[in-house]
Amino acid sequence: MSDNQVFLNGEYLPIDEARVSVLDRGFIFGDGVYEVIPAYGNRPFRLEEHFRRLNNSLSAVRIDNPYSETQWAAIFDRLLAQHHGDQSIYLHITRGVAPRDHGFPADTPPTVFVMCSPIAPTNPDYLSKGFAAITLDDIRWQYCRIKSIALLPNILLRQEALDNNATEAILIRSGYVTEGSASNMFIVKDGVIKTPPHSDQLLPGITRDLIVELAQQQDMACEEATISEQELLDADEIWLSSSTKEILPITRLNDKPVGNGKPGAVWKTMYQHYQVYKQQLREQAEGQH
């Protein structure tokens, strides 16, 4: 049993007591969207950007946002107050409970679920040695910009990577890198950082956008440009990014070393900038308490 409280449709209750109907369209159809928001010093990270992406996902699937930003923030604050240390907020909205029918139900309130959990510290081996990835065909749909809860293709792709002793799958569509099964991708070639531009073929990662912003602030060469499969194979460094994994180096690709097979110098510099940025936010949050 866990006394961890979660939020479900207006109520705060222990996670073991949180129940949704088997007719919930999230359960039946995967009809919903979600967000994952890290929180440092109990302060949600890049909240404005997460709200923007949530609103984009909701409007793309034609679900009204059930709460104002102030209401969301109050829910997050109450759940975050249960723990200290780095946490992630998981927020999930479905089209609600209705008889099974593909068309949208009339007058049905959405199901809203929010939980917080501690962010596991990064495996030190990932930072000192990096990890392995494989390339796979991007079998997903054409609206990857939407943060949909329907993640079956991503799950199959991730599992195929794991089955091949790799930690992440790097997805290739029509000869170009899109992203990872649950991350965005970066390469470095001759000192220049490159990541695919925003498009319907990938999720606009909040961490990705921050890395691009930090590169600009720090005068590091960085391009938002398409990456061919060949460029990926020839890269000096490959990184992935996500809210809970931050920025991690991929040092083996398809069983071959990436560059010299060790985490690269450009990654180390960017990782440091990212940690400094996070620490500044933590200190600001503490200063305000």
Ligand SMILES: Cc1ncc(COP(=O)(O)O)c(C=O)c1O
């Ligand atoms: C498919 C996909 N791309 C990219 C990301 C990274 O996005 P963010 O940096 O906002 O966590 C995720 C995160 O889970 C993801 O699932």
